[in-house]
Amino acid sequence: MSVKTPSRLEKILAAGNLAVTSECGPPRGSDPEVITQKAELIKDHVDAVNITDNQTSVTRMCSLAACIRLKLMGLEPILQMVTRDRNRIALQSDILGAASFDISNILCLSGDHQSFGDCAAGQNVHDIDSMQLIQTVRRMRDEGKFIGGDDIKRPPRMFVGAAANPFADPFEIRVPRLAKKIAAGVEFVQTQCIYNLAKFEAWMKQVVDRGLHEKVHILAGLTPFKSAGMARYMKNRVPGMDVPDEMVKRMAGRPKEDQAQEGIDICVESAQRLKEVEGVAGFHVMAIEWEEKVPEIVERAGLYPRPAAA
């Protein structure tokens, strides 16, 4: 895959290196330090940092502003953008705004339903969906065209990503769904947190059998458990999450004070196993409000130091 954008993430993946991304959730307030401090914790251990877009539909500082903060620090942000809150005018407008700061990665998502957040009485937009957002960014970049057909002066140069959830139902369309995103123009995907490694490997095998891993860079999603309680919560409460019983048992089998370390160990072991899986192009380490653990996970997984982008 030849490089089409100034994205460092794209260069690292194109060179065949395992990439590492992580994410920072913006604060529920306007203090820029929250985002810059989180970024400081992980900056030497990752190639790019996702900034979430009002995740779980809870109102926060906007992803674009937080991405600009990272950019000003000299880091590489990945702008997460959900189709829940903006129509096609606002989406294109924000893409141009991000491009004006030379933000060169975007992750196209539909977003959690607003009923999960702090504005359950609000409208959702969903003028276009995540696949159509992928198409839109690619068209803006590659053809220099707005959705309406007009030319864009200085088109955005963004490496286009999306999410993939190998564990949601129905399982039989999870690979066709990835194929569909590839047809829409996606260039990298970050997967849902992987706890059921066998199921992920079964999904990857189908991906490889169809040759899809040669058309898209797949970053395996990892989130360390902080506690047995978190493992149970993820298993029972988070839609589209697959946490095997034995993993909950393993966490619960440790004394409370050792559970956090057990969670990190599981995460590192998962990374080590998944590194060997054909088609895995890197890792997306989502240490939710636990960014300080990202360096340990990356180092112990043998993913440090990070390569310099060519």
Place this chain on the structure above:
Amino acid sequence: MIVADRKPMEEVIEEIRDFKNILVLGCNECVTVCEAGGKKEVGVLASALRMYFLKREQEGSPAVSISEHTLERQCDHEYLEEIRQDMDRYDAVVSLACGVGVQFMAEKYNDTPIYPGVNTCFMGATEERGVWTERCQGCGQCILASTGGICPIARCAKRLLNGPCGGSTAGSCEISKDTDCAWQLIINRLEALGRMDEYETLSPLKDWSTDRAGGPRKVVREDLKS
């Protein structure tokens, strides 16, 4: 049909509390089928209101007269004319028709206040007695041909044209275990039809100008206009 649900009695009372001669007006169409505003529901609401106002009268308030009537349709000029000769007897009407009927009444009888007695909910069908579910949002550009006859606009919480999202779990939507994932239904249907290969066809950006987004809509049939 248009599915409606009864407004709480207290809300209806709040609407009409200052009037003396009130007509409760039902509709013999959709709201009859979904048991929210037909002749039977008109009778039930009128009786309940009479009891309420009788009690109030006994406590010293002026008497209130509650009349009842049910039209064949409230969304039709012809049937609304049926009650014109009686309208001067009423100083307010509680319409148990859908929002269309309420508005048509208000347009027709400009100097009589018309209050809604039901909440108009959606276009849907009867699943079983007492359970109605949504099927159509009237987007004005039907896509059912490409989705196995199941509408993701009406039935997916994110109206995804290229679903399902990552929240689909065991056939249910992420918003509730009691809500079917529309895309699971679409996939089941495509499988049953032997058309799964169609799943990978990308659905393009939708033109929403025929939807609510385009402003109030109108269908004009020149061939039928007199």
